[in-house]
Amino acid sequence: MTNLKAKLTALIEAGGPLPVTAYMNTCLHDPEFGYYATRPGIGRDFITAPEISQVFGELLGLWSLHEWQAMGAPQPVDLIEIGAGRGTMMDDMMRAIGQAGGGDRFALSISEASPVYAAAQKTRLSPFHPDFLGAFETLGDRPFLLLANEWLDCLPARQFARGKDGWLERVVGLSDAGELTFGLATDQIGALSAEAGDDQASVEVQPALDTLCETLEAAFAKAPGRALFVDYGPADHAPGDTLRGFKDGQQVGPLEMPGESDLTVDVDFSRLARLAQKRGLDVAGPVEQGPFLLALGAEARMQALIKANPGRAEDIYEGVRRLVDPAELGSRFKVICLSSPGLPRPAGF
Template identity: 55%
Template sequence: MTLKDRIIRLIETGGPIPVSTFMQLALHDPQEGYYATRPGLGTDFITAPDVSQVFGELIGLWVVHEWRAMGTPNPFHLVEIGPGRGTLMADALRLAYVAGGREFADAAQLTLAEPSPELRSQQGEKLKDYDPVFVDTLAKVSAGPMILVANEYLDCLPVRQFRKADGQWRECVVGLDDQGELTFGLAADEQRAPEGAAETSEAVEVQIGFDLLVADLVSRAGPMRALFVDYGPADATPGDSLRAFSNGEQVSPLARPGETDLTVDVDFGRLKRLATKIGLDVAGPTPQGMFLMGLGAQARLNQLVEANPDHAEAIFNNAQRLIDPKDMGSRFKAICLSTTGLPKPVGF
């Protein structure tokens, strides 16, 4: 029985399910979810570390700078959530070990929060020189000082969707049509206006994973920085942004659950409000292009071009995609959540 068949059976038995439940099953089901079985990095979607090594390298320099700003704790946890194939961290540590020297290398304890066995295998091979420790979730990272990075992680956290119909708010659900196929619909029960809804809003998304994320971060003992890079509006609540991708093409989110990547726009404004309310310091969100330029993107690009003159044009064009406001530079944002008492993080 496929994951789609199981979801249909679930709906036949208990009725329509919230969009957030559908996303959770499609992406994170341990047997047939997308990330457990078909992680299509480089085929279904391409992330910044795959575009240019400059991205990961600058993140590595950022980590070293913030480790020093924390007082060079030894040891400290260097954590990545959703590490993909390990490309970002491999690029980051290559420069971090140079910039931070032996002191940094001795202090950093690499921890990868990754539940997928297939991806753990790829990450372990690429990062074997750094002795990574694997955990299923952030909550399982041991206590102590921590610097966390996560690129394109927030966009795959499930969302509850709400839509206004006849002046009343109702939750969006996944049910079955007359042919027994998956279809979107609205729950019968009226809802109060969801968080972030404006008077003119017709649809609103609420990422329920944010609450648990900030709670995990604020509960940690010791100094902490958490850097997230993702796409979405800086201060507006997303409406209906659920999308699915297969081999680089946009497809229906309901067509092949578990076989396609699902993604939503990140509500950076809500994440900032939650983190501030619970007692974390927040820097950003800042456009990715400005963040990377503040970390020295131009200087690193010049170094790479000089060292590889035969590939100068490709190196420049790829790095430019990360920075150009017409490409990834504006749509992607960086946000940093920190324990109180630390100086403002570099790049913001």
């Protein structure tokens, strides 16, 4: 039994089954044994777009420079990344911004839950002197651009199953043999009409999406800004049961290796857009990642890289193809931009 499994077992024995949100949050963020506290696995358990091709970060860097200009080129302005991994995306962004002559325009800030990743970011991004004190603590004190790639999918989700008279919350408990197992709480919670379709047997709801929109509303009330999110999930309906684990590049059951595998869920982009609109935010998207990157110039940037690096032509082409091909990441990944009211429509939408 792993240390975290023993801890979860003790928690369940003492207080009863855990909602899926509590289970997911403990597996990812327990300070002693949680996945992100001890063994974040970019390049081992999973790979992200910035690690596939430098074009991804470069285009987002140029997008940031363009949107800063669309905001009226305010000075100072914060460039914020949430969940920056090994710092690859921000490094590529700043290189592209610098090559376009905007390298001194932004004050960088990183919000990172993983101490392992934070250490890597401090090393890789040290030339840009980023602030690691926590982006959300000062969000909105001045104009800002916020970006997050594959961060929303790590926000813990509640899961519900449709019962005869209403919805029941899915929980994690213990089997007769003492193993972690899924079950259903006994209390009905009523309707979830705003979250689930009439024919859905199950639905996931990420409570932190509400908090995110509330935070952005408060920040935009103080200063203009945009928040760009790239992640996977459906654009027009709520996810059902999508909780899954990843270990060494393979999908594993979410209860198999608590604390040793990454846990993730699909993002409900339609709900995020709905929540943002209710709070008066301007919403662009969601759009598919492939068309978004192509609209920003992915093909032209790829050709320029191939011309400058002919010996790497095949690798460069293959990386960009994976990002934009609908059969790869191009359609499964979506892009959404939440903005303060009154700004021009963002590029790529």
